[in-house]
Amino acid sequence: MSAIDTELAGIPSAPRQTIWQLRRKRFLRNKPAVIALAILVVLAALCVLAYPYSLLMGLDPNETNLLMRFRPPSAEHWLGTDSLGRDVLLRLMYGGQVSIAVGVLGTLLTALIGVLIGVWAGFLGGKVDAFLMRLTDVVIALPMTPVLIVLGAVDLSKLGLSQALASSPGVVFLRIVIIIALVDWTTIARITRAATIEVRQREYVKAATVSGARHLYNVLVHVLPNITTPITVAATLSVGRIILFESTLSFLGFGIVPPTPSWGNMLTNAQELVISAPALAVYPGLLIFLTVISVNFVGDGIRIAFDPRSEK
Amino acid sequence: MLRYTFFRLVQAAFVLLVMTFLLFMLIGMMPGDPVENMLEGNPALTPELARQMRELYGVGVPLPVRYWHWLTAAFQGDFGFSSLYFRPVLEILGPALLQTLKLMIATIVLSIPLSLLLGAIAALRPGGWMDTVISFFAFASISLPNFWLSLILIIVFAVQLGWLPASGTPLAENPSLGLQIYHSILPVTVLTMFFVGPLLRYVRASMIETMSSDYIRTARAKGLSETTVIVKHALRNALIPMVTVLALGFGMLFSGALVVETIFGILGMGKMIFDAIRYVDFNLALIGLLLATIVTLVSNLLADLAYAWLDPRITLK
Numbered sequence: 242m243s244a245i246d247t248e249l250a251g252i253p254s255a256p257r258q259t260i261w262q263l264r265r266k267r268f269l270r271n272k273p274a275v276i277a278l279a280i281l282v283v284l285a286a287l288c289v290l291a292y293p294y295s296l297l298m299g300l301d302p303n304e305t306n307l308l309m310r311f312r313p314p315s316a317e318h319w320l321g322t323d324s325l326g327r328d329v330l331l332r333l334m335y336g337g338q339v340s341i342a343v344g345v346l347g348t349l350l351t352a353l354i355g356v357l358i359g360v361w362a363g364f365l366g367g368k369v370d371a372f373l374m375r376l377t378d379v380v381i382a383l384p385m386t387p388v389l390i391v392l393g394a395v396d397l398s399k400l401g402l403s404q405a406l407a408s409s410p411g412v413v414f415l416r417i418v419i420i421i422a423l424v425d426w427t428t429i430a431r432i433t434r435a436a437t438i439e440v441r442q443r444e445y446v447k448a449a450t451v452s453g454a455r456h457l458y459n460v461l462v463h464v465l466p467n468i469t470t471p472i473t474v475a476a477t478l479s480v481g482r483i484i485l486f487e488s489t490l491s492f493l494g495f496g497i498v499p500p501t502p503s504w505g506n507m508l509t510n511a512q513e514l515v516i517s518a519p520a521l522a523v524y525p526g527l528l529i530f531l532t533v534i535s536v537n538f539v540g541d542g543i544r545i546a547f548d549p550r551s552e553k
Numbered sequence: 554m555l556r557y558t559f560f561r562l563v564q565a566a567f568v569l570l571v572m573t574f575l576l577f578m579l580i581g582m583m584p585g586d587p588v589e590n591m592l593e594g595n596p597a598l599t600p601e602l603a604r605q606m607r608e609l610y611g612v613g614v615p616l617p618v619r620y621w622h623w624l625t626a627a628f629q630g631d632f633g634f635s636s637l638y639f640r641p642v643l644e645i646l647g648p649a650l651l652q653t654l655k656l657m658i659a660t661i662v663l664s665i666p667l668s669l670l671l672g673a674i675a676a677l678r679p680g681g682w683m684d685t686v687i688s689f690f691a692f693a694s695i696s697l698p699n700f701w702l703s704l705i706l707i708i709v710f711a712v713q714l715g716w717l718p719a720s721g722t723p724l725a726e727n728p729s730l731g732l733q734i735y736h737s738i739l740p741v742t743v744l745t746m747f748f749v750g751p752l753l754r755y756v757r758a759s760m761i762e763t764m765s766s767d768y769i770r771t772a773r774a775k776g777l778s779e780t781t782v783i784v785k786h787a788l789r790n791a792l793i794p795m796v797t798v799l800a801l802g803f804g805m806l807f808s809g810a811l812v813v814e815t816i817f818g819i820l821g822m823g824k825m826i827f828d829a830i831r832y833v834d835f836n837l838a839l840i841g842l843l844l845a846t847i848v849t850l851v852s853n854l855l856a857d858l859a860y861a862w863l864d865p866r867i868t869l870k
Contacts (some may be wrong), residue, residue, distance in 0.1 A: 390811075390827065462690065526702075
């Protein structure tokens with residue numbers, strides 16, 4: 242019985258729910274996902290508070306003080322100091338900003354590349370599709386970690402950037418986002434292509450084509466709005482992976498460069514500290530783990546909320 | 554099937570050729586040039602000698618020409634010298650590859666039964682408490698930064714408890730098998746932890762699907778015991794697509810071994826590539842990356858072929 246029928250019968254109709262209300266309801270029923278989301282909010286808040294905290298405590302994240310090395314937690318340094326006498330908590334907060342920013346921006350760029358290639362291949366089909374999918378195969382066949390390191394080692398001054406610009410923090414940050422997106426777009430491209438092919442075969446797209454709609458119009462009006470669900474799900478699930486890539490790269494010394502802190506590069510020298518200051522090796526990794534596992538639980542929650550059939 | 558195999562082989566060979574060029578170009582963009590790097594380490598090198606060496610190494614020659622020289626030499630089995638070890642790169646490659654393969658085989662041998670067991674238990678009662686615990690474990694496995702897990706295991710088992718060595722390579726000249734295994738416990742644990750998660754999620758999904766199929770109902774209706782149904786009927790069929798997942802995972806594991814080898818000081822492919830890039834050893838980095846690519850490519854190819862062999866409909870497309 243439709244809503245109009247119930248109204249005609251004089252029965253008060255149930256409030257209409259939009260698809261988003263339904264999805265939110267389904268997401269909120271998923272306890273692990275909600276807890277994970279709460280953890281993420283707390284972590285993000287902690288990172289945002291870095292600047293106010295530094296003002297409050299009168300600390301600088303990069304100022305070294307060799308007389309204050311390896312201090313245990315105190316009222317002045319809540320988590321103690323590191324091998325160069327810097328405040329560990331403050332560096333963790335700033336490091337988190339970098340990790341989360343790389344995760345979010347990297348995912349956006351990955352999604353952009355993946356969707357462009359996926360829609361292009363799926364909508365046009367034929368030779369274009371075959372070529373783009375072979376390209377995807379090539380990128381998938383790349384050994385991830387070694388290739389990321391080579392890309393991280395590329396000397397930007399050989400590409401025409403000045404030495405000073407190439408080593409500025411902004412460029413270093415962007416470069417990580419870009420190199421991760423360059424190797425990680427394949428999953429989203431494949432998913433987008435499959436979804437595009439499915440939508441392309443529907444009657445309304447055919448009707449539009451017959452009435453003279455151009456490809457671009459068809460893609461923007463008919464295809465893209467109908468494939469947002471699989472793209473959103475795939476993108477959420479890649480945030481965690483991208484954060485892991487960044488931390489691994491920074492750990493190995495080919496990512497975010499000190500003194501700018503990142504959770505990965507705070508562990509670079511931790512191998513030498515395992516005996517003297519093991520706590521310093523615990524915190525950054527624990528935060529990476531917490532963030533990534535929470536993102537993955539939230540991603541899984543979104544996947545189930547968007548597509549209840551996949552719950553099993 | 555034969556035609557399909559041939560088609561895929563030709564395709565893989567082509568991809569490999571494209572890859573050699575891409576990697577060659579990328580490696581060329583690392584800082585410095587080979588001769589400059591050598592000059593830094595050797596003040597006795599005269600300018601005249603340096604000029605000759607620049608000529609020999611083709612510094613300043615356009616990229617396509619350099620690539621062509623490298624490619625023709627490579628086809629004759631000459632991959633150049635390592636500036637880090639002062640030996641032909643092929644001599645360094647063999648032992649390193651062997652080390653990595655040992656690590657990976659140990660990991661796979663451990664991961665398969667573990668993921669089968671955990672995946673099957675989780676699939677018995679989807680949504681039950683065992684399933685919840687095992688799913689959490691799987692999520693943890695894909696979310697753990699493996700360099701951090703290595704550090705934590707070193708802190709706990711090597712430093713605090715003193716049970717296991719923090720180094721993956723025994724110091725002895727000719728270590729016995731027992732000693733080698735003893736030193737591999739921590740690295741293999743990290744890699745297994747990294748590998749089991751995706752595998753067990755796959756086993757679980759595949760088992761749940763199989764358990765709801767008609768022949769399982771028939772088997773139960775025949776009065777077979779639950780153990781027979783699960784082990785002989787369900788698990789066997791759920792296993793078939795595992796072949797592809799394993800083959801795909803092989804490439805992933807090869808890539809993941811880099812971090813573990815670097816931390817535990819194991820002289821495998823991963824550490825070799827890492828050192829070659831860090832100390833700008835052009836020839837060694839190139840051959841290492843190429844070999845890593847070949848391993849990934851071959852495992853992807855095997856995955857596709859295994860899938861086509863198990864499901865003949867694929868080849869018809």
